[in-house]
Amino acid sequence: MPHINFNNDFPGIRSAMAYSPETAAPMGVLAEILLRSNDGLTPADRELIGMYVSYLNDCFYCNHSHGEIACIYLGGDRELVEQVRKDYSKAPISDKLKSLLAIAAKVQKGGKFVTVEDVAKAKENGADDKDIHDTVLIAAAFCMFNRYVDGLATITPTDMDSYPLRAKQIVDNGYGNHVFTNKQPT
């Protein structure tokens, strides 16, 4: 049961956002820019970073929600998503994305864990300043989203078939307050 009365029964972050639409609005804008921009990093890369940080933060709702969104962008390749989650170093992804995931994992522990060497490695593998900026901010933002979701004990759906439905809604319509003002997908 959630720690506070949200006055709604939406899953995960949606319940907290519906409870507090004023704070939800800038968070939705932030997610839209960070996760759906398609320069340098693709939306699939961005979602994989968000998913991976959520996995490290043990946030089931965000981990599986963003894993399913990444899966759609990857043409349904759920196996790749699972490989990134379990051991990205062996996954068939670019060296650039691997070195950015390494930076994201450092950010998850704390900002100061990111070293000059981590950044130099990512640059060697083709990342530019904006890719590094976005990686750090995506990882940092999921350290917020995950804590918001679990810190208030929002409802985590156990029906795994519901995750792809919400993921499709995000892929089709993007992030924003529509996720709680519109009907939940069934």
Added chain:
Amino acid sequence: MAHIKVEENIPGIRSLVLFRPETGKSLYDLAQVLLRGPSSLPEAERELIAAYVSYRNDCMFCMKSHAAAARCLYGAEEKLVDEVLNDMQQSNVSNKMKALLHIAGKVQILGKEVRLEDIIAARSLGADDKEIHDTVLIAASFSMFNRYVDGLASFTPTDATVYEEMGKRMVNGYLPPSSEQS
């Protein structure tokens, strides 16, 4: 030196927001609503929660700037800020505020660390659902801001007077820096 090429001598998050104004605007909008928007938690207490989480995350820039803002907002009671940063449990803030800071400290570790008994304790001391929500989200958002600022190794001034000035400015609210005024 910062990990990416940002304007030199511009401190902390301001340099990062100038690097990427699109995300910067939403970050400042969030800070404005959370720290200055309508809430039954006084602005001083919200800034103190932010400073406390930043202290626990060892983020000097955010800790010093939000502590300075909290001192301005507490006015005659400004010493409460340093008491909390030295030893929260022994400080002279209200028991309700201690219970909320305790929740914020749990959130700083990880969301799941917040237990039902922490919530019950805060409620029994007078905290309502909105105050608990705001506390959790302030703590969560500073778990982001702190990582953003330190993860990109942005410039952290060491001169205490810089933070005093910053604190005074922050009292008036959060407006993203523009390249002309910075």
